[in-house]
Amino acid sequence: MSEQISLMEFNKALLQFIADSPTPFHACDSLAAGFAQAGFTRLDEASAWQLRAGGRYFVTRNDASLIAFTIPAAGSAALVNGIRMTGAHTDSPCLRIKPQPELRRNNYVQLGVEVYGGALYNPWFDRDLSIAGRVDFLRTDGRLESCLIDLREPVAVIPSLAIHLDREANQGRTVNAQQHLPPILSITGVRDEGFDELVLRWLREYAGRPEADRVLGHELSLYDTQPPAIIGLHREFIASARLDNLLSCYLGMQAMKEASDEACHLLVCTDHEEVGSSSAAGANGPFLRAVLERIIAAFPAGSANPTEEFERVIRNSLLLSVDNAHGIHPNYADKHDGNHGPVLNQGPVIKINANQRYASSSSSVARFKALCLQADVPVQSFVVRSDMGCGSTIGPITATGIGVETVDVGVPTFAMHSIRELAGSEDAHRLYRVLRQFYGVRDPAA
Numbered sequence: 001m002s003e004q005i006s007l008m009e010f011n012k013a014l015l016q017f018i019a020d021s022p023t024p025f026h027a028c029d030s031l032a033a034g035f036a037q038a039g040f041t042r043l044d045e046a047s048a049w050q051l052r053a054g055g056r057y058f059v060t061r062n063d064a065s066l067i068a069f070t071i072p073a074a075g076s077a078a079l080v081n082g083i084r085m086t087g088a089h090t091d092s093p094c095l096r097i098k099p100q101p102e103l104r105r106n107n108y109v110q111l112g113v114e115v116y117g118g119a120l121y122n123p124w125f126d127r128d129l130s131i132a133g134r135v136d137f138l139r140t141d142g143r144l145e146s147c148l149i150d151l152r153e154p155v156a157v158i159p160s161l162a163i164h165l166d167r168e169a170n171q172g173r174t175v176n177a178q179q180h181l182p183p184i185l186s187i188t189g190v191r192d193e194g195f196d197e198l199v200l201r202w203l204r205e206y207a208g209r210p211e212a213d214r215v216l217g218h219e220l221s222l223y224d225t226q227p228p229a230i231i232g233l234h235r236e237f238i239a240s241a242r243l244d245n246l247l248s249c250y251l252g253m254q255a256m257k258e259a260s261d262e263a264c265h266l267l268v269c270t271d272h273e274e275v276g277s278s279s280a281a282g283a284n285g286p287f288l289r290a291v292l293e294r295i296i297a298a299f300p301a302g303s304a305n306p307t308e309e310f311e312r313v314i315r316n317s318l319l320l321s322v323d324n325a326h327g328i329h330p331n332y333a334d335k336h337d338g339n340h341g342p343v344l345n346q347g348p349v350i351k352i353n354a355n356q357r358y359a360s361s362s363s364s365v366a367r368f369k370a371l372c373l374q375a376d377v378p379v380q381s382f383v384v385r386s387d388m389g390c391g392s393t394i395g396p397i398t399a400t401g402i403g404v405e406t407v408d409v410g411v412p413t414f415a416m417h418s419i420r421e422l423a424g425s426e427d428a429h430r431l432y433r434v435l436r437q438f439y440g441v442r443d444p445a446a
């Protein structure tokens, strides 16, 4: 198989993973399915864990965050050498349907939506939108249950206002989220059902849940039904929703599946990054620490003091915080620092910020660059313009939470937080090769 074809296959599988994961719940489900298929054992946070040396496990929280880890074959003796962690996030900016969303105006049925995260509004107009998420319901036998639902079909649209009705549109039309973003779902009178009734029908028709009796809660979002694609004159690019940050989740999963049993390896993919990570399942919550404490307690290094046990392991650990970076856009090149403008298809980017919006230090940067050298992968760097504010990631949050040495990295992209983002078709596979190196995979990457 030629290198070109295998790269194509790799990208197709990556894009299929993203297409199968329209919401953080579905992303978590896709990751769980991938790990289960690779022989990882699912753990339940509410049960006692019997971890064994050489074991491979995963655990989820709130159906939207997941941690997978491998226990070294040598158990405690290897664990004390530290944990190799990779972190990413399962959520992306989107339009979330409000609890009582029904709007009936001018003969149209519309849905009230709340903006989740820092979405770019304009790209949401004139798209064939579908709906997916989690629904909590009461069954006919009186029990509570929740399930994931994905309509897959385009059922909603947010039409633009014609330019004839706003001649100034191209000089700066503003979008008011409350007023301008509610999508049109239907025309009134076609079928008269309330939103909860509609969701109940969807549960029966799309999720195969005839036992659903009453909808009690939902976290449903809109998403674009246009499938991801490999594009460009020479197929230089991959275009998709949610490249930020399902691309990194997928790379982490694929590398973890092959992780060696010589060290403890871990992947943490959390929800709520786009809204600050402060939640029970988010990176600013206790999920990672709780899992680390359980791992470390199961394989003690011989200290009587649990804090000392924890610190001995964490001091030897490294976290790769993997999230996409901003490639330098040729039409807006002045938005970048001239010396730090990453280019698509020239390798993963190390993100650095003196004000600690990124957690990279010269030491963690050196460790990442050494991995890139070993994997024979080129590497770039990003520093925001000195007169502009800087984004952030789970890197500084996790470093602050557990004190682990961290480096912020990711593939360069365009259109971050648009409904359709763009990355280079070679960079994902390169970063995957670096993650394999990190996880101690010996054979050369396919």
Ligand code: CO
Residues within 6 Å of the ligand: 089, 244, 245, 273, 323, 324
């Ligand atoms: Co991100």
